[in-house]
Amino acid sequence: MANHSLDILFAALGDPTRRAIIERLAHGPAPVKELAAPHDMALPSFLQHIKIMETGGIIATRKEGRQRICWMEPNALIPLQGWLEWQRQAWEAQARKS
Amino acid sequence: MANHSLDILFAALGDPTRRAIIERLAHGPAPVKELAAPHDMALPSFLQHIKIMETGGIIATRKEGRQRICWMEPNALIPLQGWLEWQRQAWEAQARKS
């Protein structure tokens, strides 16, 4: 079961900066500047993370004046929950047999 | 919230070979040879994946004769489910406000 979208999603969440962005956006949209503020990192480096999550479908963005507003794509993480749940159930089914 | 263990867990699941190993082990323990069989890959490369998951606490292993048996560490993935669920709830709480 080589699922390319799981590759991208799991890899995206493997970085603490990106998880922090998600944690922030879960509470509502924000411009790049505000998202970047807590991360001691040059803006271009930070923007890279934004782009990774946008192309991965985890967040979406729109240009508004000179700002770029970012927000969660709330269903993006469902495949991950699905996969994890699947594993858990497979495990429990086999554990019950022994 | 820089959680190092989430780093390791998410990164581990970002690789399709490693997810496949988990999917297999969810159905019960197996020796390295059997795990490696479906993966067109040299044994040392494959062993690397095993080691990553073992040090990440996702699987455990024991030497048995000349084989090494691997099995799931069934609670390892709980932090991931926890984090995902947390995000989902944060999102829903803020969505309700608008």
Added chain:
DNA sequence: ATGTTAGTTAGACCCATGGCTAACCATTCG
């Protein structure tokens, strides 16, 4: 004792990732 099986260790290689600076646009403010 010899050969075969199943891992293991060591070393090398390549490319993707994550970070930087410098220079450049586009929008808004005074």
Added chain:
DNA sequence: CGAATGGTTAGCCATGGGTCTAACTAACAT
């Protein structure tokens, strides 16, 4: 207009991840 703000693009660099081959060890089979 001119300066400041918020992003963006381009190019560089170091590190790490995933792969390989070659050579070695430990256990089992004959």
